[in-house]
Amino acid sequence: xxxxxxxxxxxxxxxxxxxxxxxxxxxxxxxxxxxxxxxxxxxxxxxxxxxxxxxxxxxxxxxxxxxxxxxxxxxxxxxxxxxxxxxxxxxxxxxxxxxxxxxxxxxxxxxxxxxxxxxxxxxxxxxxxxxxxxxxxxxxxxxxxxxxxxxxxxxxxxxxxxxxxxxxxxxxxxxxxxxxxxxxxxxxxxxxxxxxxxxxxxxxxxxxxxxxxxxxxxxxxxxxxxxxxxxxxxxxxxxxxxxxxxxxxxxxxxxxxxxxxxxxxxxxxxxxxxxxxxxxxxxxxxxxxxxxxxxxxxxxxxxxxxxxxxxxxxxxxxxxxxxxxxxxxxxxxxxxxxxxxxxxxxxxxxxxxxxxxxxxxxxxxxxxxx
Amino acid sequence: xxxxxxxxxxxxxxxxxxxxxxxxxxxxxxxxxxxxxxxxxxxxxxxxxxxxxxxxxxxxxxxxxxxxxxxxxxxxxxxxxxxxxxxxxxxxxxxxxxxxxxxxxxxxxxxxxxxxxxxxxxxxxxxxxxxxxxxxxxxxxxxxxxxxxxxxxxxxxxxxxxxxxxxxxxxxxxxxxxxxxxxxxxxxxxxxxxxxxxxxxxxxxxxxxxxxxxxxxxxxxxxxxxxxxxxxxxxxxxxxxxxxxxxxxxxxxxxxxxxxxxxxxxxxxxxxxxxxxxxxxxxxxxxxxxxxxxxxxxxxxxxxxxxxxxxxxxxxxxxxxxxxxxxxxxxxxxxxxxxxxxxxxxxxxxxxxx
Numbered sequence: 227x228x229x230x231x232x233x234x235x236x237x238x239x240x241x242x243x244x245x246x247x248x249x250x251x252x253x254x255x256x257x258x259x260x261x262x263x264x265x266x267x268x269x270x271x272x273x274x275x276x277x278x279x280x281x282x283x284x285x286x287x288x289x290x291x292x293x294x295x296x297x298x299x300x301x302x303x304x305x306x307x308x309x310x311x312x313x314x315x316x317x318x319x320x321x322x323x324x325x326x327x328x329x330x331x332x333x334x335x336x337x338x339x340x341x342x343x344x345x346x347x348x349x350x351x352x353x354x355x356x357x358x359x360x361x362x363x364x365x366x367x368x369x370x371x372x373x374x375x376x377x378x379x380x381x382x383x384x385x386x387x388x389x390x391x392x393x394x395x396x397x398x399x400x401x402x403x404x405x406x407x408x409x410x411x412x413x414x415x416x417x418x419x420x421x422x423x424x425x426x427x428x429x430x431x432x433x434x435x436x437x438x439x440x441x442x443x444x445x446x447x448x449x450x451x452x453x454x455x456x457x458x459x460x461x462x463x464x465x466x467x468x469x470x471x472x473x474x475x476x477x478x479x480x481x482x483x484x485x486x487x488x489x490x491x492x493x494x495x496x497x498x499x500x501x502x503x504x505x506x507x508x509x510x511x512x513x514x515x516x517x518x519x520x521x522x523x524x525x526x527x528x529x530x531x532x533x534x535x536x537x538x539x540x541x542x543x544x545x546x547x548x549x550x551x552x553x554x555x556x557x558x559x560x561x562x563x564x565x566x567x568x569x570x571x572x573x574x575x576x577x578x579x580x581x582x583x584x585x586x587x588x589x590x591x592x593x594x595x596x
Numbered sequence: 597x598x599x600x601x602x603x604x605x606x607x608x609x610x611x612x613x614x615x616x617x618x619x620x621x622x623x624x625x626x627x628x629x630x631x632x633x634x635x636x637x638x639x640x641x642x643x644x645x646x647x648x649x650x651x652x653x654x655x656x657x658x659x660x661x662x663x664x665x666x667x668x669x670x671x672x673x674x675x676x677x678x679x680x681x682x683x684x685x686x687x688x689x690x691x692x693x694x695x696x697x698x699x700x701x702x703x704x705x706x707x708x709x710x711x712x713x714x715x716x717x718x719x720x721x722x723x724x725x726x727x728x729x730x731x732x733x734x735x736x737x738x739x740x741x742x743x744x745x746x747x748x749x750x751x752x753x754x755x756x757x758x759x760x761x762x763x764x765x766x767x768x769x770x771x772x773x774x775x776x777x778x779x780x781x782x783x784x785x786x787x788x789x790x791x792x793x794x795x796x797x798x799x800x801x802x803x804x805x806x807x808x809x810x811x812x813x814x815x816x817x818x819x820x821x822x823x824x825x826x827x828x829x830x831x832x833x834x835x836x837x838x839x840x841x842x843x844x845x846x847x848x849x850x851x852x853x854x855x856x857x858x859x860x861x862x863x864x865x866x867x868x869x870x871x872x873x874x875x876x877x878x879x880x881x882x883x884x885x886x887x888x889x890x891x892x893x894x895x896x897x898x899x900x901x902x903x904x905x906x907x908x909x910x911x912x913x914x915x916x917x918x919x920x921x922x923x924x925x926x927x928x929x930x931x932x933x934x935x936x937x938x939x940x941x942x943x944x945x946x947x948x949x950x
Contacts, residue, residue: 253686258693259634266800308874310866311811314633314689318807323859325800326852329726333847348704434641434704438697445690475705482708488701495694499684507683 233355235473237371238487241427242439242465244378247385248420249440250461253448254396260417261440263302263317264295265424265433267324271295272428273331288373288425295421296414298324349432351483370430377426384419385458392416393454431484438488439465446498449505464494522562525552527571527590530582543580606843609729612737613835613854616793619744620802621809621831623751623789625824626782628810629762634692635674635783636806639790640799641696642673644703647724647794648710659739659795662724666791673699674783700799727798729839729850740792747788750781751824758782759820797851805831808858815869834858 252258271294275287298320305316354370366372385392394402395409402409420440427436443464447457471494472487479486500507529552533542541547548559563580566572571586582590620636627635643666650665651657673695680691723731751758757778760768769775786806793802813826838854867874900911 253690256687256689258687258689262634262637262693262696305866308866310815310872310874311628312631312633314631315628315807315811318633318637318803319811319859319862322801322804322808322855326804326855326859329849329852330856333849333852434697434700437693438701441690441693442698445686445694448686449684479705479709480712481705485701485704485708488698489705492694492698492701495698499680505684510683 230355231473231477233368233371234351234483235470237354237368237374237430238351238469238473238483239466240371240374240378241431241435242443242469242487243462244374244381244423245427245436245439246443246461246465247378247381247458248416248423249465250444250447250454250458251392251396251416252420252440253444254454258441258445259314259317260299260302261420261424261437263298263321264417264421265428265436267298267321267328268292268294268421268425268428268433270324270328270331271297272425273328277335288422291425291428292418292421294324295424296418299414299417299421348482349428349430349435349484351431354430373426374430377423381419381423384415388412388415431487435484435488438491439468442488442491442495443468446495449498449502464498465491468494519562519565522554522558523566523569523571524589524593526562526566527582527586528593530572530580531587531590534582540577540579544578545574545580546578603843605730606839608734608737609732609843609850610836610839612732612740613729613796613839613850614832615737615740615744615835616796616805617809617831617833617835617854618828619740619747619831620789620793620805621813621834622824622828623747623785624806624831625810625813625820625827626758626762627786627806628814629820629823632688633807633811634689634803635677635786636790637803638677638692638696639670639674639787640794640802641703642699643667643670643791643794644700644724644799645669645706646703648703648706652706652710659736663739663743663791663794666724666794667787669699669703670787670791671784674787675780678779723798724794725799726849727794727796727801727851729796729854730842732796736795740796743788743792747785750785754778754781762820797854801851801855804855804858808855808862809834812858812862812865815865815872830858830861834861 249261252261268291271291272287274294275284275290278290279286281287301320301324302313302316305311305319306313311319355368357369359366359369359372391402391407391412394405394407395412399409402412423440424433424436427433427439431439444457444461446464447460450460451457468491469487472490473483475481475490476483476486498506501509503509526548529548530543533539536542542551545559545563548554548563549556552559554562563572563574566586567574569585570583571589572583573581575581624636627633646665646667646669647662648665649669650662653665654661677688677691677695680686680694681688757768757773760773761775761778761782765775768778790802790806793805797805809827809830810823812830813823816826817823834854834857837857839850841857842848842850842853865873868876870876897911900915901909
């Protein structure tokens with residue numbers, strides 16, 4: 227690996243973790259699409275801040291652009307609070323409008339703004355190592371790494387300081403309010419953090435990847451655990467995994483790094499969604515199949531007990547009859563009967579009559595009373 | 597202005613944008629009513645890999661081929677959103693954001709992959725990212741119109757079912773209609789409404805084309821048919837206005853101008869629509885507040901009048917202020933009541949009338 231490759235992966239990894247941390251709370255607070263809105267409308271903030279400070283590297287630009295993110299959140303809530311449109315429609319009204327103003331401004335001042343809508347939206351990680359910071363003549367590494375590092379530290383500090391407040395307002399806003407924690411204050415503080423993260427990452431990875439890294443790893447982590455601390459850790463891990471795998475996928479395909487990382491984040495989610503223990507699609511399907519068999523077995527023993535010792539027992543309690551009575555398909559019926567026989571719930575007599583064992587009778591009684 | 601309207605290029609662009617506004621605006625009404633406003637956003641982002649794949653598979657850049665690829669990918673993306681919300685406890689916003697960003701990322705990978713291939717004449721694919729309304733050809737307009745007519749035909753065929761799905765899904769299911777099937781049909785219609793606009797306004801701004809006209813139309817009416825018609829009208833209006841505006845000024849991109857026109861329409865509707873508009877409800881609120889205050893003052897006056905043998909006895913307006921609070925406002929309110937003839941003024945004192 228060359229030095230550039232190491233640096234690109236380092237930037238990607240730091241960005242992935244920095245995005246995954248606030249992403250957990252976005253997903254839990256059902257505000258995942260706020261990341262979509264914020265990451266688009268900060269374009270306007272970046273353009274406006276660029277007019278003021280005339281440099282893409284200035285920390286003022288990051289703060290100014292982050293203010294647009296908070297403005298977006300506020301405008302969405304303002305629109306939503308009129309109760310004339312729902313929240314989803316409010317988001318859909320606000321961010322395209324702000325984004326459009328940004329695009330129009332860039333187009334109008336194309337000569338003086340060295341900004342590219344493409345670059346903001348898509349990012350180009352491959353060029354990040356060329357933009358370096360030098361301190362007293364000594365090469366201090368890529369600027370993007372410093373920016374993302376600062377954003378990551380800001381995230382860790384904020385989460386560390388306000389973990390309890392965030393947790394409470396996320397899961398029980400009423401309790402938080404009654405304990406004297408203002409949900410609105412926490413909300414806006416948190417949204418400021420999300421905005422800063424989105425702005426910090428746009429330069430390196432582009433705003434669409436910000437959405438992917440904020441939503442996909444926490445969504446996958448949520449399928450693995452229900453504990454908040456574990457979810458944060460696993461999200462960061464999934465983010466890291468997506469970043470590194472994504473880089474190498476881009477390397478092999480000679481394609482966009484940001485796009486590959488987003489794709490990898492999606493693939494990680496897909497794998498977890500399929501195979502997560504207990505909650506993945508496969509686990510659900512297996513549980514569903516097992517429950518169906520168990521239920522059928524109980525139906526069978528109850529049916530057998532019901533007709534036991536009655537004159538028509540020999541008629542009712544036979545394999546062929548189950549198809550008519552319980553509407554089972556022949557293969558399904560014989561599979562259930564064989565399974566029950568193996569578990570010694572019933573015996574198959576010579577004439578084809580099914581006779582319950584004591585165990586089977588017990589099961590039937592339990593099934594009927596429970 | 598008149599010259600502009602005669603300009604053949606602008607006529608095509610305006611016509612195309614108007615057609616797009618009619619299709620995405622009218623059909624977007626269902627998405628907004630079903631609280632799925634941002635499904636349009638997800639579909640438009642999800643369509644990107646479809647465009648790239650369609651090009652890779654066929655080698656053709658014909659807009660119809662690309663639009664069909666976009667529709668297929670957008671459709672698959674929507675089905676994945678439905679599958680995620682049904683099979684996990686992740687909420688719809690998470691599922692939408694996930695599909696939106698991951699599909700878009702995959703589209704980006706494919707686009708850059710095509711670009712970096714030495715042989716490919718890929719130029720023109722990235723216009724779908726941000727849209728290029730100004731380069732529309734008559735052929736593009738015909739595609740928008742053709743797909744739009746197809747989508748509207750399906751909508752009229754399934755009008756009753758779509759209505760049920762939007763307002764009372766459970767009732768629809770209870771009378772034996774397969775709501776899941778209707779859901780898929782409506783989603784297909786919405787996918788068409790989204791992908792026809794990608795070439796004009798691009799992936800990012802398509803969300804506004806779906807949401808804004810419908811959100812505006814919703815303020816003016818409570819009837820579904822009227823809302824769809826109004827929404828289509830708003831879409832067309834913004835399409836034409838945006839195209840003309842961008843043609844008049846230098847360096848005004850068409851897509852964003854259409855979206856800004858739509859935003860203006862939505863804003864005006866939110867403020868001014870009769871019955872629901874913010875301005876009217878503010879006026880109504882103030883009026884009822886005044887009526888209530890005047891009535892409270894009258895009650896105070898009546899209570900004081902009952903303390904006196906002579907009902908015509910005049911009371912100091914200062915006493916009213918003391919009772920009702922609000923300083924000079926009480927005097928003013930008494931004057932309001934006076935204008936209705938229930939209170940008369942005797943020099944600086946007020947007398948309760950009827």
